Amino acid sequence: MAVYSSVIDMIGNTPLLDVSRLSPNPSVRLFAKMEGQNPGGSVKDRIARQMILEAEADGRLTPGATLLEPSSGNTGIAMAMICRERGYHLKTMMPSSVSVERRQMLEVFGAELILTPGEEGSNGAVKRALALAEEHPEWVFLYQYGNDANPRAHYLTTGPEILADCPDITHFVAGLGTSGTLMGVGTYLKEQRPDVKVFAVEPPSGEIVEGLRSLEDGFIPPVFDAWGGQDLLDGKSIVRPLESLEWTRRLVSIGCFAGISSGAALAGAVKVAGRIESGTIVFVVCDAGWKYLSTGAYTDDLTAAAEHIEKIVYF
Ligand SMILES: Cc1ncc(COP(=O)(O)O)c(C=O)c1O
Incomplete structure (x- = not known):
């Protein structure tokens, strides 16, 4: 067993899980990149580490600094964990409608919560963070949507790990939030293997x-835009909330306790698998299911659970 001196050093090097038995096409293999294994529980540990280490290196972050981040989701939790470890103070802006586990995780790591109106969703939290950053230039705002360190984290770590563990990859499929995962991994894979196709999974407009x-x-x-997303992506898979839940439950049925965006990514991968003759698809399991237990996603009647998850703001 390796011995680490900090949780930060335990980020990354996550395993691939072969879930090909869920493939609708026997000639297409499916592999899940298990990001829930990161110490903060999600893929966002990678970008929080990259953003914070780059800001330290270029002098934006100095000891005892205060940071802002509009996220109640995985990025907020990852930032809170690393800020705690390195002695920074974190203020997170989030809609009042976020699930209770999210608030609790942030409190565990000592982050200060600033609630914004639930009906404004995540855009309201971003707006508040941008206003606070302007009022308080002494606070450090790393802003995952606009920070190159976000895709760079995936270019430097997630992409190389995937290619090393799955040299036969033909397709990469991931959900699109900030787009950091798709931009960083997609750029790396296409540089190394120009034939690899990259697909984004998105909900239909207006659905969550x-x-x-x-x-x-x-x-x-x-x-x-900065990483040339329009040219980089080979296509999109549109996945509805109900399908995300169905495929999340299929992952659970083979013992893989994944979060709901992972079911969406798998649903997207399955659609791609149905359109190709043969291949090897890697998709991203962004986190495990712990933070979604209170939503009934795994146990409630499927249709009721799908309606419920559409009302909750997660990031
Ligand atoms: C659970 C989950 N899945 C997927 C994503 C999307 O990843 P990215 O921001 O790299 O596009 C996020 C991002 O917020 C997330 O929290």
Whole structure:
């Protein structure tokens, strides 16, 4: 067993799980990149580490600094964990409608919670953070949607890990939130293997799958444009909330306790698998299911659970 001196050093190097038995096409293999194994419980540990270490290196972050981040979801939790470890103070802006586990995780790591109106959703929290950052130039705002360190974390770590563990990869499928995962991994894979196809999973415009956003809803994350997202993506798989839950439950049925965006990513991968003759698809399981237990996602009647998850704001 390796011995680490900090939880930060335990981020990344997550395993791939072969879930090909869920593939609708016997000639297409499916592999899940198990990001719930990170110490903060999600893929966002990678970008929180990269954003914070880069800000330390270029002098934006100095000992005892205060940071802002508009996220009640995985990025907020990852930032809170690393800020705690390195002695920074974190203020997180989030809609009042977020699930109780989210608030509790942030409190565990000592983050200060600033609630914004639930009906304004995550955009309200981003707006408040931008206003606070302007009022308080002494606070450090790393802003995952516009920070190159976000895709860079995936370019430097997630992408190389996937190719090393799955040299036969033909397709990469991931949910789109900030787009950091797709931009960083997609850029790396296409540099190394120009034939690899990259697919984004998005909900239909106006529908909510936790962690994901539709680019049709009007907000294009600055990192998507900066990394040439329009040219990088080979296509999109549109996945509805009900399908996300169905495929999350199928992952659970083979013992893989994944969060709801992972079911969405798998549903997207299955659609791609149905359209190709043969291949090897890697998709991302962003987190495990712990934070979603109170939503009934795993146990309630499927239709009721799908209606419920659409009302909750997760990021
Ligand atoms: C659970 C979950 N899945 C998927 C995503 C999307 O990843 P990315 O922001 O890299 O596009 C996020 C991002 O917020 C998330 O929290």
